[in-house]
Amino acid sequence: MAITLRNLAWTLAPLALAACGSKPAADSNIDSLDAELAGGNTTGNSRDPAMMSALQDQIMVDPALTGQANNDAVRPPQQPYSGATPPDSVAPSKAESATLADGTGSSSGGSKPTPAPSGDCPQCKIKRDSVTLGALARRQADKRTSGCARGLRYSTAWVERLPADLPLYPDARVDEAAGATDGGCSLRVVSFSTGASIQNVIDWYYGRVTAAGYTAEHQADGGQHVLGGVRGKDGGAYVIYLEKRGDGRTEVDLVANNGN
Incomplete structure (x- = not known):
């Protein structure tokens, strides 16, 4: 066993x-x-020849279509977004649209060479001492203008009610505007800027005010210029302040009585 x-x-x-x-x-x-x-x-048939060939072949790219890739993709901005509010712009009327922004023409009166400034510039000091448009209007020598300035109300809508013979300059960008109508007042005050030179702007307004029957006195102190005058038939008055800003644009403050 x-x-x-x-x-x-x-x-x-x-x-x-x-x-x-x-x-x-x-x-x-x-x-x-x-x-x-x-x-x-x-x-044998352990591998699929067609599949292996497709996997091993080079990827074909159409150069004519590569630039169209991701056309609808959200791209980053070319510069950082700004939170600043842009100034209001008021489009000129059809008549003003025909006027060149450099002041070489006008729908009424045309540009005229402004006479050289005369003497001192008391209006320049008034502008330097005035912080607001209301303060600028209150300091005017014209009694109607200074009296109506106490009732100023601020709104860019007043730009549309400027006197017909003292309109907004073409291509102007409005920064601020005010007006008064109480007690028979017809006061308009507008602050704006333009890419045109001081000389072109002042010549443009000089041609208009003289054609409308206003007097026109040119004052200057350094880079600051003032054009102002009155019209006897209706007691109208205006003062235009012009100065070059740091960004190269011309800054304009317009004080006009006898608005619409």
Whole structure:
């Protein structure tokens, strides 16, 4: 009996060793699939030639269409956004639109060379000492203008009610405006800027006021210029202050009585 068991043990030993070193059928299948995916098995139909060719070919790019990529994408701005509120702009009338912004023409009167400034410039000091448009109007020598200045109300809508013979300069950008109508007043005060030179602006207004029957006195102190006058038939009066700003634009303050 002992001999039979010993022989049986020797017979079963190789089978046990073979069983320990072998893998389950499922593991063998996974290894075979990995080999095929990795390209290790190149025989038969283990790989799809069309797919492998598509994967290995270079990507084709149409140069004519590359510039159209992401046309609808949201792009960052070319410069930082500004939170500043732009000044109001008032478009000129059709008649004024025909006038060049450099002051070379006008729908009424035309530009005329302004005479050289005469003597001192008391109006220049008035402008320097006035912080607001109301203060500027109150300091005027014309009694009607200074009296009406106490009832000024601020709104850019007053620009539309400037006297017809003292309109807004073409291409003007309005910064502030005020007016008064109570007690028979017809006062308009407007502050604006333009890209035209001081000389072009003052010549443009000089041509208009003289054509409308106003007197016109030119005062200056350094870079500050003032044009002012009155009209006897209706007691109208105006003063125009002009000065070059730091950004190169011409700043204009217009005080006009007898507004619409």
